[in-house]
Amino acid sequence: NAGVTQTPKFQVLKTGQSMTLQCAQDMNHNSMYWYRQDPGMGLRLIYYSASEGTTDKGEVPNGYNVSRLNKREFSLRLESAAPSQTSVYFCASSVTAYYGYTFGSGTRLTVV
Amino acid sequence: GENVEQHPSTLSVQEGDSAVIKCTYSDSASNYFPWYKQELGKGPQLIIDIRSNVGEKKDQRIAVTLNKTAKHFSLHITETQPEDSAVYFCAASVNSGGYQKVTFGTGTKLQVIP
DSSP states (O other), rough: OHHHHHSEEEEEEEEOOOOEEEEEEEEEEEEEEEEEEEETSSSSEEEEEEEEOOOOOOOOOOEEEEOSSSSSEEEEEESOOOOOOEEEEEEEEEEESSSOEEOOEEEEEEOO | OOOOEEOOOOEEEEETOOEEHHHHSSOOTEEEEEEEEEOOTSSOEEEEEETTTTTTEETTEEEEEETTTTTTEEEEHHHHHGGGGGEEEEEEEEEEEEEEEEEEOOOOOEEEEE
């Protein structure tokens, strides 16, 4: 009963470096999401994938790219990290968006 | 677009008392309202949800009410316990261009004092 698994849990990057955040779910959910959480700003949607083979921009997509590798996996890539991308990143999945989300435990990213 | 406002931002209650968190939304077409609990260092966890065709839903010590006319919904926790201490987020979901768009509130930090 793993649910949603995110890796890594912590990461420190230098400005300009790139990295990929990994997310996998084992609940056979159709929809997957990437959010960032910043103090006082709640959860903001970066990208989502309504179903396997589709991805769309959310509220704050600039500086990020995503890949829905298969039904289980949805990765988030930072091509050239900036200090403004310092945040806690959460992956989530749901049967569809009309149902509640299951969130992963998060990745705490610091860009220096 | 949808706007969700959540109040209060912080709430302290004595153990055993009730806690109420309120949210308002702007889009009258919103049709799904989940609530999440986030403990320190963890991801948010769905605790209860309500759909627009229902006015109230209860699950043990937790209840949610929805007033579609006034466009507000509330989370009620009775007989609070220290383990209820966490940040709570409300959300409103609306169908937008074939996709169910979810907007979160900014969270309420609940502290239950033993």
